[in-house]
Amino acid sequence: METEPLGVIARLMHELGKLPGIGPKSAERLTHHLLQAPKQQVFSLAEALRAIKEQIHPCEVCCHPTEHVRCTICADPQRDDSLVCVVEQPRDVIALERSGSYRGLYHVLHGRLSPLDGIGPEQLTIDRLMARVRTGRIQEVIMATNPTTEGDGTSLYLSTLLGPLGVKVTRLARGLPTGSVLEFANSQMLADALEGRRVL
Ligand SMILES: [Zn+2]
16 A cells, blocks of 8 residues: 655654654644744754764764764773773763762663563674773773663673673662662662672
8 A cells, every 4th residue: 555655744743753752742732833933943953953863973982972982981081991880871871970979981782681672782782892891901890780670681691791801790789679760760879879889
């Protein structure tokens, strides 16, 4: 069956409706807002959307999104480069940075192992992490994947790979409720979880 191409307005509603938290009603409301907004404001939004895809790429060291070769955290000489905290998503870096209690570097996996969804080690940035650890600079790797079944599985998998490399592997303390998501934890909880980390 041939599907008719969407009209311009319907297409915008359709695209907005794919965003998290935007249902059909919100998509319609936003579309009508944009139709009435000044041309310059809408073009500026379109330009900002284009820029995040054209100018942002993973940091060559930690895979956190950046517009530079290295992100501002990796490029900061004040950070302790013997410590690496492994997280699932860039949002987790933001949450841990907000806690203000961590001065090491990060490694962003861009997901977690999830065999049922077809996400294996090769879909994540695990090779990059191993290469970093092999340089010999890193002394401790802190697993800060989410305290979910998949997050725990990912940590365990990584610890078996890292163990033979002679690096200390720790896991965030269980101050975080099981199943909670790091990005929603408050700063004090994250600071406590970092402080109380245990050897895996
Ligand atoms: Zn970086």
